[in-house]
Amino acid sequence: MKITQLSVFLENRPGRLSALCRTLADAGVNLSTLMLSDNGEFGLLRLLTPDVDKAKATIAAAGYAVTTSEVVALQVPDRPGGLAGVLVLLEKAGVSVEYMYAFAERPGTEAVMVFRFDNTDKALAALQAAAVPVFKPVDLFKS
Amino acid sequence: MIRNLWNDLEGTFFPESALDYIPEARLREVQLQRLKAVVALAYEKVPLFRGRMDAKGVKPADIRTLADVRLLPFSVKADLRDTYPYGLFAVPMSDVVRLHASSGTTGKPIVVGYTAQDMEVWKQVIMRTLYAAGFSRSDVVQNMFGYGLFTGGLGLHGGLEGMGATVIPISGGNTERQIMVMKDFGVTAVCCTPSYFIHLIEMVQKMGLDFRKDLKVKRGVFGAEPWTDQMRQYIESATGIKAYDIYGLSEIIGPGVGAECHCQDGLHIFEDHFLVEIVDPQTLEPLPDGQEGELVFTTLSKQAMPAIRYRTRDLTSIETRPCACGRSLRRIRRISHRSDDMFIIRGVNVFPSQIETALLKTESTLPHYQIVLTRKSGLDRMEVRVEVTGEMLKDTVGAMDGLQKRFGHSIAQITGLTAEVTLVQPGSIPRSEGKAKRLFDKRNEG
Secondary structure, three states: OOEEEEEEEEEOOOOHHHHHHHHHHHOOOOOOEEEEEEOOOEEEEEEEOOOHHHHHHHHHHOOOOEEEEEEEEEEEOOOOOHHHHHHHHHHHOOOOEEEEEEOOOOOOOOEEEEEEEOOHHHHHHHHHHOOOOEOOHHHHOOO | OOHHHEOOOOOOEOHHHHHHHOOHHHHHHHHHHHHHHHHHHHHHHOHHHHHHHHHHOOOHHHOOOHHHHHHOOOEOHHHHHHOOOOOOOOOOHHHEEEEEEEOOOOOOOEEEEEEHHHHHHHHHHHHHHHHHOOOOOOOEEEEOOOOOOOHHHHHHHHHHHHHOOEEEOOOOOOHHHHHHHHHHOOOOEEEEOHHHHHHHHHHHHHOOOOHHHHOOOOEEEEOOOOOOHHHHHHHHHHHOOEEEEEEEEOOOOEEEEEEEOOOOOOEEEOOOOEEEEEEOOOOOOEOOOOOOEEEEEEEOOOOOOOOOOEEEEEEEOEOOOOOOOOOOOOEEOOOOEEOOOOEEEOOEEEOHHHHHHHHHHHHOOOOOEEEEEEEEOOEEEEEEEEEOOOOOOOOOHHHHHHHHHHHHHHHHHHHOOOOEEEEEOOOOOOOOOOOOOOEEEOOOOO
């Protein structure tokens, strides 16, 4: 199951991130998790929220450049080698991880990781074949 | 030839446009006759022209052929400032029916005047401009050029009214209101600066409207600043309208000096009223047709304020091929830059339009951009700030780094210079409601 993620372009200047978060808070958008990566000059903020459409519209209306992409949320066994096992599986299937980050809210006791793959469909097929549990949006965002 | 007297687009005869097809021999006769008259007027009534002609030992009687225009002294914008406000007028103020003034960027503005006959000529050349762009009396036209002292708004207005179109004299600014009027009034044609129209297209999208579906605009004339073919392609593909270039300057008459026809292949100069020359901007020697140089005009029918060999600072060339439309009026290539728009960095001449071309080559849509020149310990630095749009945005920092590098590479290819490209958030570069200010030269600050 694919999850829709939002990516927002932010200039690397004081107050940029807080301004965006305030905009979303004012619109009543709840953020489930977010991850920022930057190159010193500008950053890309990735965020997951139960209300993607509203969040995207709010961000665009506030004048930010925003785009969507598909990510996959996995339950990773919470023990040594748990993540390595999943990565090896994907490597064998010929899928690369563009980036990954941890999901902030944990619906269960296991770790939840969010992956951006170079080929989402291929990754999903490999994960399903190995019976690795993949979150549906409805399960991921339930509080 | 008769066929050509009829407007190709509407199948309607426009008497004003008949002069566009005047046989060339007759056109040169008219030009010579009028040149003699205007030189006599300037010599007799304007001390500055008389003084300069006397200094060169030239008398009005020395003008025997059109080529003799080269005997005459040049004039420049500074002459208008030095004789501010009325020093170049050739008629008493009682004969002047209209004044316009340019928003001078330095010091005093320049003032230009019109007699009743000048106003009639102005109306005629604007009508010919509009007919050439396919405007007709059934058009509802939103004139977004500034009304007031600027010649753009009222100049276009006179011609639009003269041809019987429905004019909306909305003037510039307040883009959301412009779009509301455009939609609600069923506007079919527009007049404004190209950069403002691009700003308006952005706003239409931002308001959630579809230009093609929600608006009825089919054509537009754009001018008052240099623009590129790429900007035209962007405007036409984003909106489905036909975008025509028009040319003019207050010192000569305002808009209505030259205009594109439906071939969109250079601007026809209304040669029965304006004598055109191209000269080398350094040596001031006349250049042959086809060679790029500074555009110089002598007005042939102006009464209130004749211009003799006025240097425009615009760089272009005279087109040698005849135009497919059949007009006998010669064409100039579109003006993509002005000699005073140019900046020199590390010894290289650069025009902002070159940066624009480089950005368009990389991204195919026109991003908002700004060029900032700074100097640090004697070294000149060129920063190009580019706004990131949703379409440009990629999900990884690596991909955005790549975009930044491609912009830089494209600029280096076109200008031969290294530029520091900075990606900035949408809306962070100030928008202009009139002429776009792209260049910020801060090298002599602080």
